[in-house]
Amino acid sequence: MRITALAGGVGGARFLRGLLHHVRTPQPTGPAPHSLEQVELTVIGNTGDDITLFGLRVCPDIDTLLYTLGGGIHEGQGWGRADETHSLAGELAALGAEPQWFTLGDKDFATHVYRSQLLGQGMPLSAVTQRLSERWGLGELGVTLLPMTDTPVETHVVVHADGDDAGQRAIHFQEWWVRHRAELPADRFVVAGLDRAAPAPGVLEAIREADVVILPPSNPVVSIGIILGVPGVRDALRGTRAPVVGVSPLVGGRPVRGHADVCLRTIGVEETSAGVAGLYADFLDGWLVDEDDPMPDGRGLQVVRRPLLMSSVEAAAEMAGAALDLGMRLRAERAPA
Amino acid sequence: MRITALAGGVGGARFLRGLLHHVRTPQPTGPAPHSLEQVELTVIGNTGDDITLFGLRVCPDIDTLLYTLGGGIHEGQGWGRADETHSLAGELAALGAEPQWFTLGDKDFATHVYRSQLLGQGMPLSAVTQRLSERWGLGELGVTLLPMTDTPVETHVVVHADGDDAGQRAIHFQEWWVRHRAELPADRFVVAGLDRAAPAPGVLEAIREADVVILPPSNPVVSIGIILGVPGVRDALRGTRAPVVGVSPLVGGRPVRGHADVCLRTIGVEETSAGVAGLYADFLDGWLVDEDDPMPDGRGLQVVRRPLLMSSVEAAAEMAGAALDLGMRLRAERAPA
Numbered sequence: 001m002r003i004t005a006l007a008g009g010v011g012g013a014r015f016l017r018g019l020l021h022h023v024r025t026p027q028p029t030g031p032a033p034h035s036l037e038q039v040e041l042t043v044i045g046n047t048g049d050d051i052t053l054f055g056l057r058v059c060p061d062i063d064t065l066l067y068t069l070g071g072g073i074h075e076g077q078g079w080g081r082a083d084e085t086h087s088l089a090g091e092l093a094a095l096g097a098e099p100q101w102f103t104l105g106d107k108d109f110a111t112h113v114y115r116s117q118l119l120g121q122g123m124p125l126s127a128v129t130q131r132l133s134e135r136w137g138l139g140e141l142g143v144t145l146l147p148m149t150d151t152p153v154e155t156h157v158v159v160h161a162d163g164d165d166a167g168q169r170a171i172h173f174q175e176w177w178v179r180h181r182a183e184l185p186a187d188r189f190v191v192a193g194l195d196r197a198a199p200a201p202g203v204l205e206a207i208r209e210a211d212v213v214i215l216p217p218s219n220p221v222v223s224i225g226i227i228l229g230v231p232g233v234r235d236a237l238r239g240t241r242a243p244v245v246g247v248s249p250l251v252g253g254r255p256v257r258g259h260a261d262v263c264l265r266t267i268g269v270e271e272t273s274a275g276v277a278g279l280y281a282d283f284l285d286g287w288l289v290d291e292d293d294p295m296p297d298g299r300g301l302q303v304v305r306r307p308l309l310m311s312s313v314e315a316a317a318e319m320a321g322a323a324l325d326l327g328m329r330l331r332a333e334r335a336p337a
Numbered sequence: 338m339r340i341t342a343l344a345g346g347v348g349g350a351r352f353l354r355g356l357l358h359h360v361r362t363p364q365p366t367g368p369a370p371h372s373l374e375q376v377e378l379t380v381i382g383n384t385g386d387d388i389t390l391f392g393l394r395v396c397p398d399i400d401t402l403l404y405t406l407g408g409g410i411h412e413g414q415g416w417g418r419a420d421e422t423h424s425l426a427g428e429l430a431a432l433g434a435e436p437q438w439f440t441l442g443d444k445d446f447a448t449h450v451y452r453s454q455l456l457g458q459g460m461p462l463s464a465v466t467q468r469l470s471e472r473w474g475l476g477e478l479g480v481t482l483l484p485m486t487d488t489p490v491e492t493h494v495v496v497h498a499d500g501d502d503a504g505q506r507a508i509h510f511q512e513w514w515v516r517h518r519a520e521l522p523a524d525r526f527v528v529a530g531l532d533r534a535a536p537a538p539g540v541l542e543a544i545r546e547a548d549v550v551i552l553p554p555s556n557p558v559v560s561i562g563i564i565l566g567v568p569g570v571r572d573a574l575r576g577t578r579a580p581v582v583g584v585s586p587l588v589g590g591r592p593v594r595g596h597a598d599v600c601l602r603t604i605g606v607e608e609t610s611a612g613v614a615g616l617y618a619d620f621l622d623g624w625l626v627d628e629d630d631p632m633p634d635g636r637g638l639q640v641v642r643r644p645l646l647m648s649s650v651e652a653a654a655e656m657a658g659a660a661l662d663l664g665m666r667l668r669a670e671r672a673p674a
Contacts, residue, residue, distance in 0.1 A: 085424050091447030095472045097454070099453030106443045111427030113450070117392030135432045273586070 001034060003324070004042045004210035004242070006085055006148075008223025009049075009061040010078035011249065011257060011310070013068035015216035016043060018316025019324065020069065020141055025317060033321070042144045042206040043069075044233075046218070047125065048155040048191055048226035051174045054092060056112040057119055060174070061223065062129055063111055065145055070136025071109075078257070081107040101179040115309045124150040126200040146206065151197035155222055158187040173222060182259035186266045189222060194229045207236040212327035214320075215246035215284075217256070217308065219275045221263035237283040243330035245286035245323050248273040248293065251308050277301065286326040288319070302330065338371060340661070341379045341547035341579070342569055343485075345377045345560025346386075346398040347415035348586065348594060348647070350405035352553035353380060355653025356661065357406070357478055362654060370658070379481045379543040380406075381570075383555070384462070385492040385563035390439055391429060393449040397511070399466055400448055402482055407473025409444075415594070418444040431605035438516040453635075461487040463537040483543065485564045488534035494558055495524040509580065510559060519596035523603045526559060531566045544573040549664035551657075552583035552621075554593070554645065557613045558600035574620040582623035582660050585610040585630065588645050614638065623629055623663040625656065639667065 005016055019041065023034040045135055046061045060079065067073040067081060074080045084105030093100050109131065118128045125147045133145050155173035159180075168187060176184055185273070207213060218224050249260045250273050261271040269275045273295040273307050277287050281298075289295045290308040297303045304326050310316040342353055351500050356378065360371040383398045397416065404410040404418060411417045421442030430437050441449070459578065462484045465549060470482050492510035496517075505524060513521055555561050572575045574581055586597045587610050606612045610632040614624050618635075626632045627645040634640045641663050647653040666668040 054450050055457045056450065085422055085443065087422050087443035088425060088447045088450065091444045092451060094571075095447065095451050097447075097451050106422065107428045109443075109446065109450075110425045110432065110434075113391050113393065113425070113446075114429060114432050114434050120392050132432070162563035243625070 001038055002040045002042070002206075002209060002211045003214060004044065004206040004212075005214045005216055005219070006044050006224050006227045007061070007216050008046045008218030009064040012061070012216040013065045013073070013221065014078070014310050015247065015320055016065070018310065018313060019070050019214070019319075019320035020143070021313050021317040022321040024323065025104070026146060033324075037142075039142050040144070041142055042146060042202070042210070044146050044148050044206065044227060045129075045201055046223045046226050047147045047149060048153055048194070048222065049173050049177070049292055050152065050154060051102070051172055053099070053104065053112075055098060056109075056116045058102075058104070058112050059115070059125070059147070062132075062145065062147055063108070064133055065278060066111075066136045067140070069138055069141060069143055069145075072136065073311065076289050081105055084108065098112060099175070099179070102174060117198050123198075125203075126150050144202070144206075146200050146202050147228050148200060148203060148233070149197040150200050151193055153193040153197050153226075155226060156190045156192055157184075158190060159184045160187065177259070182262045186262070188266065189263075191226055194226070195231070197230050199230050199232050203230070204236045207233070207242075208240050210240060210242040212324065212331060213237065213240060213242045213244040214323055215244065215280065217247040217249040219255075219258055219263060220249060220279050221260065221267055221269075225279065234283070241334075243327050243334065244280075244283050244284040245288065245327040245330070246277070246280055246284055247288040247323055248276055248290065248292075248295070248308065250276065251290045252292065254307040255311060272324045285330050286323075288323050288326065302326065338375055339347060339377045339379070339542040339543075339546060339548045340551060341381065341549075342551045342553055343381045343555070343561050343564045344398070344402060345383045345551050345555030346401040349398070349553040349555040350402045350410070351415070351647050351653050352584065352657055353378070353402070353645065354405050355650060355655075356657035357480070358650050358654040359658040359661065370661075376479050377481070378479055379483065379539070379547070381483050381485050381528060381540050381543065381653075382466075383560045383563050384484045384486060385490055385531070385559065386510050386514070386602065388439075388509055390436070390441065390449075391434060393446075393453045395439075395441070395449050396452070396484070397468075399482065399484055399648040400445070400660065403448075403469055403473045403475070404474055406478060406480055406482075409473065418442055421445065426556060436512070436516070439511060440505050461537075463487050463539070476630070481539070481543075483537050483539050485537060485540060485567050485570070486534040488529055488530055490530040490534050490563075492563060493527045493529055494521075495527060496521045498525065506529070512594070519599045523599070525603065526600075527565070528563055528566060531563070534567050536567050536569050540567070541569050541573045544570070544579075545577050547577060547579040550574065550577060550579050550581040551660055551664065552581065552617065554586040556592075556595055556597045556600060557586060557616050558597065558604055558606075562616065571620070578671075580609065580622040580664050580671065581617070581620050582664040582667070583614070583617055583621055584625045584656065584660055585613055585627065585632070587613065587630075587646065588627045589629065593646060622667050623660075625660050625663065639663065655673065
């Protein structure tokens with residue numbers, strides 16, 4: 001079974017780790033629903049929040065996916081490496097190097113040094129990501145991790161400046177997200193390079209040839225929304241024969257984590273599961289929402305209710321299992337008799 | 338008083354730290370010979386053993402000078418940072434990144450990341466070195482550290498290959514020195530880029546306008562010899578009005594540290610203080626050798642005998658004081674009556 005997922009960082013990674021847990025965990029009613037041999041999971045990761053820091057290329061979402069699926073993630077944070085030290089960053093601060101608002105640990109730095117070296121040698125990001133995937137054993141898990149594009153793209157945020165330099169200016173998404181905690185009033189998102197970006201090798205095929213396409217509860221604007229902006233991706237989702245099943249990032253009208261509500265407001269979309277589903281209306285077939293969500297069924301959209309808090313790997317596995325079941329059911333309904 | 342020194346790594350750095358100690362230490366016969374306000378020390382560092390590792394530019398001699406003079410050196414090793422950790426290198430090894438024979442600690446990595454970032458932005462190495470010098474407080478010590486050149490140069494070693502691929506091949510100096518501990522039979526040294534290298538800003542002026550020029554007991558072939566190969570440097574040494582005083586790197590016919598004997602053999606020069614002095618014959622005025630050294634006075638060369646073991650900062654300070662005294666005496670003899 002070929003599953004293809006579009007994913008941002010922490011939420012997407014936790015959901016997909018749950019999915020892997022689900023397919024190999026025996027169920028109360030019998031054996032594991034699928035073995036790893038039967039499941040091929042292709043993850044298309046957002047690279048819109050990539051940033052060059054200290055001359056090194058950092059891909060936060062790709063790295064969170066690698067570390068989470070590969071077992072090296074800092075569980076408490078949800079990003080970065082477990083058992084991390086911060087000698088290098090301390091020295092950079094002593095040197096007066098900027099910025100100091102983005103936390104990079106010593107182990108994490110190795111990823112960025114290695115990636116930057118290979119990129120500097122002309123290797124495309126997808127091939128670099130393949131190398132990093134080998135280090136984290138994703139192949140043995142049946143996972144292929146693809147960046148959405150090999151073209152460098154960067155999400156910038158147009159914000160209002162205060163005081164003397166009142167007016168608008170654009171800052172890197174990470175500066176808005178990490179440094180300003182998305183509290184700086186934002187006007188819009190501008191993704192530099194996205195209109196000229198080509199999908200990375202395998203991205204469109206993974207969508208077209210999937211048995212089920214899943215959208216984890218990643219940020220619909222600055223994670224999944226960016227992937228959808230890569231020319232060809234949205235068309236592939238509209239055209240694929242696979243059912244597309246999404247998981248709402250909103251519980252009780254608010255994101256569990258991150259700032260999806262702020263991002264939705266910024267683009268003028270209602271902060272509800274219905275609002276998010278509207279962003280996917282042209283290709284979404286199934287929609288998992290929280291058990292108390294007032295979201296109604298829509299035209300051609302099957303809505304399923306489940307608890308959507310990923311409080312543990314098991315809870316994430318149940319959510320992912322429900323999404324997968326929905327996808328399999330939609331697929332069976334479509335199959336020629 | 339303006340002192341200019343040419344220096345390699347560990348030996349040169351320890352000697353120059355001794356020199357700084359000497360000029361501010363009260364003597365048994367009275368106060369300190371010179372105050373820091375009176376002494377301006379310009380150090381011209383070898384960059385021939387620079388190497389690009391993991392896409393980062395590493396300048397081993399410059400860094401050893403920075404760390405030693407700035408108080409951050411690992412005393413036991415003589416290179417690298419004190420209280421160092423090695424998380425990043427461990428992760429690079431897990432990623433299969435090569436080489437693994439060059440030890441880089443986490444704090445040390447910060448220097449290379451920062452330098453590479455600035456070089457990548459187009460800043461010349463001399464300006465980068467100035468930034469690093471500020472972090473290490475060299476200015477407050479009266480020290481200006483200059484790389485010999487802003488042009489990337491690299492010393493390669495032509496070695497004999499064994500077995501099936503018998504014949505000659507060139508490897509980077511660091512691979513020969515660190516990985517093979519100078520044990521691989523070497524035919525010659527080739528310094529890529531040296532013929533086209535321009536002295537860094539201030540290098541020739543520091544030699545021409547010095548009151549005394551000092552050659553610490555650095556490797557005469559692959560440290561000082563490389564600096565002498567930068568077009569213009571040797572002419573400046575021949576032409577300067579300052580006396581040039583050197584310290585022999587050989588004690589009892591052998592280098593105290595490093596592989597100066599092997600390097601001398603490789604270029605066909607006798608492994609004696611006389612052999613080394615011969616390399617500097619066209620500009621050397623004074624020569625400090627070990628107390629048991631059989632080196633005779635030469636034409637126009639004043640030889641002074643002193644214990645040449647830098648077993649402590651104080652011992653290095655005594656050596657440096659003797660070299661400085663010799664230089665001052667030669668200078669006084671030259672001065673118009």
